[in-house]
Amino acid sequence: MGIRLTPDLRARVAEAAIAAGASDSAWLRQVALEALGVESPVDSASGRRVRVAPEDQAALAACVRDLGEATLAIQSSRSGEAVEALDRMRRVIIPIVLGFERRPS
Incomplete structure (x- = not known):
């Protein structure tokens, strides 16, 4: 799926993903799952990365x-x-x- 984002929205997604310790794609996938109220181990498998200080x-x-x-x-x-x-x-x-x-x- 190709999603077109404005530069501003892309920057905001990147900022939110960094804050959550996830890639842009993983963050968007998690937001979609939460918004839809769906639990999907397959879709959330890559999930948030473990942050190492x-x-x-x-x-x-x-x-x-x-x-x-x-x-x-x-x-x-x-x-x-x-x-x-x-x-x-x-x-x-x-x-x-x-x-x-x-x-x-």
Whole structure:
């Protein structure tokens, strides 16, 4: 379906979508479902994206580095270093994931 929007309306849709953490298409699809009072798992499947805070992104990037360190440590038979790296990752990842579960959808 092709929908023609004025530049102003397109900008407003984009702004609303960003505020909701969704793409323009996902936001419009959700608005249509709500306006029509329809529940459709297929149509809402892409839904709103999970927003990852910048500080969580940085923490997860550090976990990727730790994963590399752990891999190298295991390959070099330095199990103590591998365990330390895995523990650092666990202490970061678990609170972030639990935070996702607690955030309202």
